[in-house]
Amino acid sequence: MQLELRGITKRFGALTANDHIDLVVAPGEIHCLLGENGAGKSTLMNVLYGLYQADEGEILLDGAVQHFDGPGDAMRSGIGMVHQHFMLIPVFTVAENVMLGHEQTSFGGRLDLDAARKRVREISDRFGFSVDPDAIVGDLPVGVQQRVEIIKALSRDARVLVFDEPTAVLTPQETDELMAIMRQLRDEGTSIVFITHKLREVREVADRITVIRLGKVVGEAAPTASNSDLAALMVGRAVELVVQKQQARPGPASLVVENLDVIDPNGLKVVNDVSFTVHEGEILAIAGVQGNGQTELTEAIMGLQPRVNGRVSLGGQVLTGLSVRRVLDAGVGFVPEDRTEDGLVAEMTIAENLMLDRSHSEPFVARGSLRLEHLDGFAEEKKKEFDIRAQSISTPAGRLSGGNQQKVVLAREMSRDLRLLIAAQPTRGIDVGSIEFVHKRMVETRDAGIPVIVVSTELDEVVALADRIAVMYRGSIVGIVPGDTPRDVLGLMMAGERPSEVAA
Amino acid sequence: MSGGTPAPATTTEQTADQPRANAILKEIVNGNVLITVLAVLLALLIGGVLIALTNEDVQTAAGYFFSRPQDTLLAVWNAVSGAYVALFQGSIYNFRRDDFLTAIRPLTDTLTYAAPLIVAGLGVGLAFRVGMFNIGGRGQMLIAAAAAGWVGFSFHLPWGIHLIVAVIAGIVGGALWAGIVGLLKARTGAHEVILTIMLNYVAFYLVAYMLRTPGLLQAPDQVNPKSPPMLETAIFPPLLGPAYKLHVGFIIVILATVFVWWLLNRSSLGFRFRAVGENPNAARVAGMDVKNIYVYAMLVSGGLLGLAGVMQVLGTVPTGFSSGIDAGIGFDAITVALLGRSKPWGIFAAGVLFGAFKAGGYAMQASQGVPVDVVTIVQSLIVLFIAAPPLVRAIFFLPDGSRRRRRTTPIVTKEVEAK
Ligand SMILES: Nc1ncnc2c1ncn2[C@@H]1O[C@H](COP(=O)(O)OP(=O)(O)OP(=O)(O)O)[C@@H](O)[C@H]1O
Ligand SMILES: [Mg+2]
Numbered sequence: 001m002q003l004e005l006r007g008i009t010k011r012f013g014a015l016t017a018n019d020h021i022d023l024v025v026a027p028g029e030i031h032c033l034l035g036e037n038g039a040g041k042s043t044l045m046n047v048l049y050g051l052y053q054a055d056e057g058e059i060l061l062d063g064a065v066q067h068f069d070g071p072g073d074a075m076r077s078g079i080g081m082v083h084q085h086f087m088l089i090p091v092f093t094v095a096e097n098v099m100l101g102h103e104q105t106s107f108g109g110r111l112d113l114d115a116a117r118k119r120v121r122e123i124s125d126r127f128g129f130s131v132d133p134d135a136i137v138g139d140l141p142v143g144v145q146q147r148v149e150i151i152k153a154l155s156r157d158a159r160v161l162v163f164d165e166p167t168a169v170l171t172p173q174e175t176d177e178l179m180a181i182m183r184q185l186r187d188e189g190t191s192i193v194f195i196t197h198k199l200r201e202v203r204e205v206a207d208r209i210t211v212i213r214l215g216k217v218v219g220e221a222a223p224t225a226s227n228s229d230l231a232a233l234m235v236g237r238a239v240e241l242v243v244q245k246q247q248a249r250p251g252p253a254s255l256v257v258e259n260l261d262v263i264d265p266n267g268l269k270v271v272n273d274v275s276f277t278v279h280e281g282e283i284l285a286i287a288g289v290q291g292n293g294q295t296e297l298t299e300a301i302m303g304l305q306p307r308v309n310g311r312v313s314l315g316g317q318v319l320t321g322l323s324v325r326r327v328l329d330a331g332v333g334f335v336p337e338d339r340t341e342d343g344l345v346a347e348m349t350i351a352e353n354l355m356l357d358r359s360h361s362e363p364f365v366a367r368g369s370l371r372l373e374h375l376d377g378f379a380e381e382k383k384k385e386f387d388i389r390a391q392s393i394s395t396p397a398g399r400l401s402g403g404n405q406q407k408v409v410l411a412r413e414m415s416r417d418l419r420l421l422i423a424a425q426p427t428r429g430i431d432v433g434s435i436e437f438v439h440k441r442m443v444e445t446r447d448a449g450i451p452v453i454v455v456s457t458e459l460d461e462v463v464a465l466a467d468r469i470a471v472m473y474r475g476s477i478v479g480i481v482p483g484d485t486p487r488d489v490l491g492l493m494m495a496g497e498r499p500s501e502v503a504a
Numbered sequence: 505m506s507g508g509t510p511a512p513a514t515t516t517e518q519t520a521d522q523p524r525a526n527a528i529l530k531e532i533v534n535g536n537v538l539i540t541v542l543a544v545l546l547a548l549l550i551g552g553v554l555i556a557l558t559n560e561d562v563q564t565a566a567g568y569f570f571s572r573p574q575d576t577l578l579a580v581w582n583a584v585s586g587a588y589v590a591l592f593q594g595s596i597y598n599f600r601r602d603d604f605l606t607a608i609r610p611l612t613d614t615l616t617y618a619a620p621l622i623v624a625g626l627g628v629g630l631a632f633r634v635g636m637f638n639i640g641g642r643g644q645m646l647i648a649a650a651a652a653g654w655v656g657f658s659f660h661l662p663w664g665i666h667l668i669v670a671v672i673a674g675i676v677g678g679a680l681w682a683g684i685v686g687l688l689k690a691r692t693g694a695h696e697v698i699l700t701i702m703l704n705y706v707a708f709y710l711v712a713y714m715l716r717t718p719g720l721l722q723a724p725d726q727v728n729p730k731s732p733p734m735l736e737t738a739i740f741p742p743l744l745g746p747a748y749k750l751h752v753g754f755i756i757v758i759l760a761t762v763f764v765w766w767l768l769n770r771s772s773l774g775f776r777f778r779a780v781g782e783n784p785n786a787a788r789v790a791g792m793d794v795k796n797i798y799v800y801a802m803l804v805s806g807g808l809l810g811l812a813g814v815m816q817v818l819g820t821v822p823t824g825f826s827s828g829i830d831a832g833i834g835f836d837a838i839t840v841a842l843l844g845r846s847k848p849w850g851i852f853a854a855g856v857l858f859g860a861f862k863a864g865g866y867a868m869q870a871s872q873g874v875p876v877d878v879v880t881i882v883q884s885l886i887v888l889f890i891a892a893p894p895l896v897r898a899i900f901f902l903p904d905g906s907r908r909r910r911r912t913t914p915i916v917t918k919e920v921e922a923k
Binding site: 302304323328341342344352355356368370372 | 766775776786787790
């Protein structure tokens with residue numbers, strides 16, 4: 001089905017998120033939307049999906065003008081969307097989720113689960129998904145949950161499929177599989193809109209590329225364009241895709257982790273006997289496929305995990321057993337991997353979020369009262385420094401685009417007096433221009449003599465930043481290797497193998 | 505390595521479902537003023553219909569509606585306008601009186617009724633903001649009334665000091681009673697709704713028992729479960745002289761409103777209250793002790809409801825109390841907090857409105873024979889409409905203000921088609 005957007009304009013108050021956007025997606029085409037954080041990509045797709053009503057412009061499917069009052073209308077017209085945050089009900093089975101919203105009932109109003117099961121099987125066979133229709137969605141890995149979303153869309157005969165940053169949460173392998181699925185769908189004639197910040201993926205699958213900046217289409221690019229060309233088109237200036245950094249000059253060991261175990265609520269050891277040190281002025285990257293204990297490891301250092309054995313100390317001060325408050329006070333900065341869940345209070349303003357973990361003492365609080373003038377000044381400064389794109393510092397953080405939300409968290413954590421910085425997926429969902437900026441700041445933090453831990457599932461990021469790399473697999477550290485270790489060796493280690501040339 | 509595949513990233517187990525449960529609270533807090541005003545108008549309109557339907561003159565006239573319809577219409581007009589005029593006269597200004605000082609008396613009655621409603625509403629609203637439903641207003645008020653009342657009738661202290669001690673005793677009583685809930689929630693994860701409801705029963709029977717037991721709260725010469733009257737030194741003195749019921753407690757109410765406003769918007773504790781109320785996970789990661797915050801919030805909330813109990817026992821009815829002293833205010837407070845969108849000055853305004861309904865409702869019944877229940881229905885309708893903003897928007901053809909979904913307004917459709 002041919003999708004055409006004509007002159008779509010969407011305003012939020014004074015802000016024009018989409019400014020007369022024209023876009024044509026031909027049948028059997030993967031069309032990539034590229035653009036900075038806050039450029040208006042998600043807004044455009046939400047308009048297409050009927051979640052927002054355009055202020056101007058029209059949506060055409062095969063030449064016919066459409067009116068969508070809600071996602072229901074869009075779905076009926078053959079539009080499917082895979083959101084970055086899945087819209088699945090975790091306690092339902094796959095079949096129940098797929099059926100949800102257009103339940104078929106048999107005689108007497110009984111739900112026809114069998115039909116739904118059959119549909120799930122059909123579709124997963126067609127694409128080689130291997131999804132069990134009776135599995136509970138909450139128990140499935142993220143990558144599989146995403147497939148359920150795709151099945152859901154396809155079961156409604158979606159002829160136009162929108163993927164809004166689908167790869168941000170996937171492992172490299174899952175990403176490859178997703179791209180194969182997208183190609184297969186394309187070959188069957190589905191029109192696909194694909195939004196991502198990862199240029200490698202764009203060049204791999206895109207048939208056409210449209211670049212959006214500040215709500216306007218600024219140009220098209222060929223899939224053969226180089227990374228730096230794409231980046232420049234997106235951001236409007238040349239971007240350094242590789243971090244410039246000097247050789248690290250590590251000082252004495254600062255963070256010492258000894259024999260750390262973390263036991264999850266089910267009694268499983270999710271971090272198993274982990275020991276490592278991080279020196280002052282050094283970046284240690286923790287690499288590994290998502291879900292191999294990295295999250296729990298950082299949470300254990302922060303005092304967020306209830307059941308921990310072993311010892312963590314920072315510059316001689318023991319951190320294990322301290323409350324989160326105390327760990328933060330000891331000078332640990334923490335960028336949690338899930339910013340909406342753990343990093344921000346969506347209803348609070350940008351300014352308030354910038355002081356979220358400093359509501360106890362100077363400089364934001366004096367004698368139990370907030371010092372609002374000080375906070376405002378601080379927030380204005382950070383908004384400029386970190387280039388947070390928002391109407392004002394009193395915009396609720398939940399209104400920001402994903403990347404700008406991430407910048408708020410980074411700005412907060414990186415503007416304290418730090419003795420250790422732990423950043424989990426610091427560039428998840430942010431655009432290349434911002435990645436350049438964040439990486440620069442990390443290296444500056446390191447050069448100021450602060451130990452830095454970067455947890456990342458992105459090999460690119462790991463390789464770009466790390467002075468040393470610890471690879472985690474199933475809760476244990478497979479090995480700690482120098483920053484210039486070849487990628488294929490890292491890949492093997494991420495699968496749990498320890499290549500012979502790697503010392504323990 | 506001990507066990508199978510590592511679990512996917514799960515963070516805080518206990519608080520994980522909290523944000524979703526708070527969706528309703530958020531909708532209520534973030535709704536706009538226009539909807540509130542329209543909800544009140546709409547409720548009054550429907551109240552008018554009810555008044556007309558239950559009026560005898562209207563019923564008689566409707567019997568010959570087709571021969572003389574104007575009679576019915578006139579009867580409807582008389583019934584409804586009569587009732588609402590009586591409501592106004594009973595609650596704000598009685599223009600049938602000659603001198604201003606007597607005519608304005610209903611307004612002071614309104615404020616007197618509003619006093620406990622406002623502080624109780626503040627207590628419930630504060631808990632809302634921290635993501636908790638405090639349904640335990642009744643229990644907290646009863647315990648507070650018992651504490652303040654006991655100090656009020658049995659202590660002999662100098663003028664001024666006595667009142668202050670009694671007020672503090674009540675606040676502390678309410679705070680501790682609610683504090684139990686906060687503590688249990690924090691330690692065991694029990695849900696505060698269940699806890700507060702259960703503690704309402706406990707408080708009710710406890711106070712009833714004490715009121716039946718001579719030597720505890722029962723008046724010495726009484727057979728009824730009733731306390732002795734408050735000593736003169738423990739009663740809130742009248743604010744505008746003996747001719748009016750309005751008492752000094754109302755000043756405390758204004759101070760309490762300012763305090764809660766400051767606490768929520770300007771204090772560091774309130775900052776944490778709001779953060780925990782809106783996203784407990786992020787609050788925890790930011791180093792806030794979420795469990796302690798729940799306890800503090802319940803203490804403050806209970807203290808405010810306690811203050812409402814104090815208003816009753818030392819202000820509204822200082823002649824000795826029974827176990828009905830809370831007068832349902834603990835529950836009305838929920839309504840007031842909802843109507844006030846859990847914002848301190850919103851609650852203040854809502855409390856005054858409900859005070860006016862209370863004062864005017866009796867006048868309406870006395871002079872027009874309109875059952876006072878109509879007022880209760882109007883109050884309930886207001887809340888119903890506020891809880892269902894799409895309903896009000898639909899009735900008044902307002903555009904949907906929520907940001908996730910925008911319905912096509914006819915204008916936009918036309919524009920698109922014209923292209
Ligand atoms: N509901 C809303 N109310 C007000 N402003 C909004 C709303 N939704 C989005 N915006 C603003 O519109 C702009 C575009 O946001 P959008 O989410 O479309 O960006 P995006 O291109 O998807 O960015 P990202 O790559 O970070 O996801 C941003 O400036 C954002 O703050
Ligand atoms: Mg987006």
